[in-house]
Amino acid sequence: xxxxxxxxxxxxxxxxxxxxxxxxxxxxxxxxxxxxxxxxxxxxxxxxxxxxxxxxxxxxxxxxxxxxxxxxxxxxxxxxxxxxxxxxxxxxxxxxxxxxxxxxxxxxxxxxxxxxxxxxxxxxxxxxxxxxxxxxxxxxxxx
Amino acid sequence: xxxxxxxxxxxxxxxxxxxxxxxxxxxxxxxxxxxxxxxxxxxxxxxxxxxxxxxxxxxxxxxxxxxxxxxxxxxxxxxxxxxxxxxxxxxxxxxxxxxxxxxxxxxxxxxxxxxxxxxxxxxxxxxxxxxxxxxxxxxxxxx
DNA sequence: CCACCATATCGTCAATTAACGAATTGACAT
DNA sequence: ATGTCAATTCGTTAATTGACGATATGGTGG
Numbered sequence: 367x368x369x370x371x372x373x374x375x376x377x378x379x380x381x382x383x384x385x386x387x388x389x390x391x392x393x394x395x396x397x398x399x400x401x402x403x404x405x406x407x408x409x410x411x412x413x414x415x416x417x418x419x420x421x422x423x424x425x426x427x428x429x430x431x432x433x434x435x436x437x438x439x440x441x442x443x444x445x446x447x448x449x450x451x452x453x454x455x456x457x458x459x460x461x462x463x464x465x466x467x468x469x470x471x472x473x474x475x476x477x478x479x480x481x482x483x484x485x486x487x488x489x490x491x492x493x494x495x496x497x498x499x500x501x502x503x504x505x506x507x508x509x
Numbered sequence: 510x511x512x513x514x515x516x517x518x519x520x521x522x523x524x525x526x527x528x529x530x531x532x533x534x535x536x537x538x539x540x541x542x543x544x545x546x547x548x549x550x551x552x553x554x555x556x557x558x559x560x561x562x563x564x565x566x567x568x569x570x571x572x573x574x575x576x577x578x579x580x581x582x583x584x585x586x587x588x589x590x591x592x593x594x595x596x597x598x599x600x601x602x603x604x605x606x607x608x609x610x611x612x613x614x615x616x617x618x619x620x621x622x623x624x625x626x627x628x629x630x631x632x633x634x635x636x637x638x639x640x641x642x643x644x645x646x647x648x649x650x651x652x
Numbered sequence: 653c654c655a656c657c658a659t660a661t662c663g664t665c666a667a668t669t670a671a672c673g674a675a676t677t678g679a680c681a682t
Numbered sequence: 683a684t685g686t687c688a689a690t691t692c693g694t695t696a697a698t699t700g701a702c703g704a705t706a707t708g709g710t711g712g
Contacts, residue, residue, distance in 0.1 A: 368604035461511035
């Protein structure tokens with residue numbers, strides 16, 4: 367446990383997309399297809415993010431039938447993972463994007479993996495506009 | 510205080526060089542030329558790192574005569590800075606590179622800014638070999 | 653034991669980042 | 683006022699990163 371593993375964890379939580387994933391996992395485990403639907407980025411992109419989060423010891427996975435469910439790793443081998451997850455739980459709970467993700471995550475949980483995969487890993491969303499919440503670092507501060 | 514400022518702080522501590530700087534500042538404030546001598550990277554490189562750490566609210570600066578002294582920012586405006594600094598204080602205290610930096614920092618403090626600047630911002634070091642402690646992410650685990 | 657399909661991996665591209673040396677800045681001290 | 687010099691900013695380069703679409707993998711369920 368030294369600079370190396372510290373770097374892994376900090377780099378993992380330095381990316382807003384990965385933080386968004388961690389924040390929706392706070393509510394409970396989720397399968398990959400659901401995470402893809404909520405975050406609305408390419409499947410390979412999400413897969414890579416999950417790989418990095420797991421490599422950092424922040425999340426763990428479990429297979430159930432055709433689906434792989436990810437969840438926060440409560441007892442990580444990485445010394446730094448626990449405290450970081452505990453801080454995160456207290457933080458960002460009023461961030462607009464995190465809130466929106468939570469809503470979408472709730473929807474994804476209701477719908478369930480089967481229906482989400484059938485729909486091509488997307489959420490219902492509004493009929494007209496493409497509804498994909500994105501993180502824009504340079505967006506004006508929340509209203 | 511949301512994803513944006515969280516990102517700033519986490520990105521700041523995701524870089525091992527910046528962590529090394531924070532760890533030597535734990536022992537007390539230091540002027541730029543001393544930090545350069547301890548970390549042994551280019552002057553402009555260190556200056557950039559200090560800029561990012563300050564932008565993240567992790568450190569603050571103070572001018573004394575010709576020298577600018579940096580120190581950990583105990584009461585940062587960035588909500589995330591305090592907890593992160595507090596964690597860091599507990600962490601990495603047995604990392605080989607951090608330990609070596611501490612020795613060099615002690616030396617730099619003894620010598621003082623004046624002498625260090627005269628020496629071209631370097632520490633005495635062993636007579637023969639170029640003695641520059643570097644972080645190698647892929648180095649075999651510490652002996 | 654085979655086909656399917658959820659997930660992982662690969663290859664590519666654009667954007668970001670960390671390093672360097674050179675040029676600039678600006679406070680101090682004459 | 684002005685030269686000095688510690689520190690910052692600039693410009694370049696190589697390495698890393700995040701995104702994508704296409705392809706590969708391997709567990710499930712027939």
